[in-house]
Amino acid sequence: MEKLHIIGGGMAGSEAAWQAAEAGVPVVLHEMRPSVGTFAHRTGDFAEMVCSNSFRSDDDERNAVGLLHWEMQAAGGLIMEMARHHRLPAGGALAVDRDAFSASVTERLRAHPMISFDPGEIRALPEDGHWIIATGPLTSGALAEAIRAETGADSLAFFDAIAPIVYAESVDMSVAWRQSRYDKGETEEEQKAYLNCPMTREQYEAFIDALLAAEKTEFHEGETAGYFDGCLPIEVMAERGRETLRFGPMKPVGLTNEHDPETKAYAVVQLRRDNALGTLYNIVGFQTKMKYGAQTAVFKLIPGLENASFARLGGIHRNTFINSPTLLDGRMRLKSRPNIRFAGQITGVEGYVESAAMGLLAGRMAAAEIKGQDLPPPPADTAMGALITHITGGAEAKTFQPMNVNFGLFPPIDAKGGRRGRKDRYKAYTDRAKDAFTEWLG
Incomplete structure (x- = not known):
């Protein structure tokens, strides 16, 4: 044959x-x-x-x-x-x-x-x-x-981006808490599958300012490829409007802060487990084209990630189809x-x-x-x-x-x-x- x-x-x-x-x-x-x-x-x-x-x-x-x-x-x-x-x-x-x-x-x-x-x-x-x-x-x-x-x-071509991965032990759990959105899942482990980092309005505005001002990877002259809408870098979303992220990957709905149940977060950053040991978490929806030094500075503005250590930083690459x-x-x-x-x-x-x-x-x-x-x-x-x-x-x-x-x-x-x-x-x-x-x- x-x-x-x-x-x-x-x-x-x-x-x-x-x-x-x-x-x-x-x-x-x-x-x-x-x-x-x-x-x-x-x-x-x-x-x-x-x-x-x-x-x-x-x-x-x-x-x-x-x-x-x-x-x-x-x-x-x-x-x-x-x-x-x-x-x-x-x-x-x-x-x-x-x-x-x-x-x-x-x-x-x-x-x-x-x-x-x-x-x-x-x-x-x-x-x-x-x-x-x-x-x-x-x-x-x-x-x-x-x-x-x-x-x-x-x-044809478009750009695709990768989100960073954080060491779980470096997340401040006195600030973050475990919960899936709307407590979704049949078991307690599923219902607490994500780490959540809350932001006040002031913290969110400061994060957006830093995100927009951060140094980004520049494309080669003449490069015309666009982005795939399902995997937009967070800074591109932020450029479309300061509230875009708050209605996207940072939406605060379906979550209750166990450290302060009476206070509703203005925005929430979620991290999802990346390995079976639970030692690595990726930042959900945080694909980025920021340069490495800028990433660590900007992401450490997120409450609970002030002392975060990164197993992998984000990046962007050109996709061909x-x-x-x-x-x-x-x-x-x-x-x-x-x-x-x-x-x-x-x-x-x-x-x-x-x-x-x-x-x-x-x-x-x-x-x-x-x-x-x-x-x-x-x-x-x-x-x-x-x-x-x-x-x-x-x-x-x-x-x-x-x-x-x-x-x-x-x-x-x-x-x-x-x-x-x-x-x-x-x-x-x-x-x-x-x-x-x-x-x-x-």
Whole structure:
């Protein structure tokens, strides 16, 4: 049987390799790390989480990304299996111990008898054979140039930012307290999954002043890439209005300060556990492009973090993605070279879960083709089907931008003679999707 070659061992490449190997197709996984590093990666492990440690909402009845979790699990997804195995308390979100998670994905892939490994950088598009390019947003310069040369157009790009991580022991718990927003969670551990740092109005105003005045990373002359709205740096949000952060990641609702229950905080900074030991916490929503020295000065203005020690400071990097609606067919193949598929964030989906889901589909479709079969994409009223429909023709090519999964990508629900409330409508979306995805799997 012919082999399937996969370039990139991130979320998409790892999931694609697993799906194809489980289908009985031999896989060669090419990963340039650690011999060739990137700005954001720290290890050579597969499926390394470089930004947040969260797969977002795990609600599979009223949330589109939670539904995507459900579909990936139903399809035997490795990423979702390992995420659940290494999950951390995070209210209604699926957060994981990032190092243990990627280590376990790496272990499972290396133990699979149908998967072999060829380390090193692939610098050109392969001429023949079956290939999946899942190099993600940090595609190496040489390969990105080869893709641009083949497609005849510049790859599109946007900027992505990383939030800092704090050592838990350095947080002042006489100021901070443990609580999930609205006490969400079925257990006490879930209900107290976050550390909360309260701010008065005066403290908030001083923080905003410092944030706006801080020295930031400047882009190269001529750089025109924008930001992905789902991962805006906090200083960019602050520039849009002084109250923006207070209605975003610093909103004070659903929280009661156990040290001073009668006083309502003007703003609250939340930290979410980043590892199973509980020794590391990331500052939720605090992606930043501030220079390192400025970060420590500004973040130590947050009550409870005056003496904080940082395991990792934030940063910003350029993400590359292709104009999939013009370049890919409905099976995720490059129209000009059908032996090559693209998968993951480079296709214009945004987020760990969405990237892994597109890897799952690409791996299954490539395996089916190698075995002489044709696997159609899932129906458009499933989460995976909605995503692949969007990137392979549903989106407007002229304005194509990275997209998280959301119910706006799904075919509308028939109201059947009456208007549905939002919760009922979302439940109808997920019920319909689960039935359709189960049938597609069969």
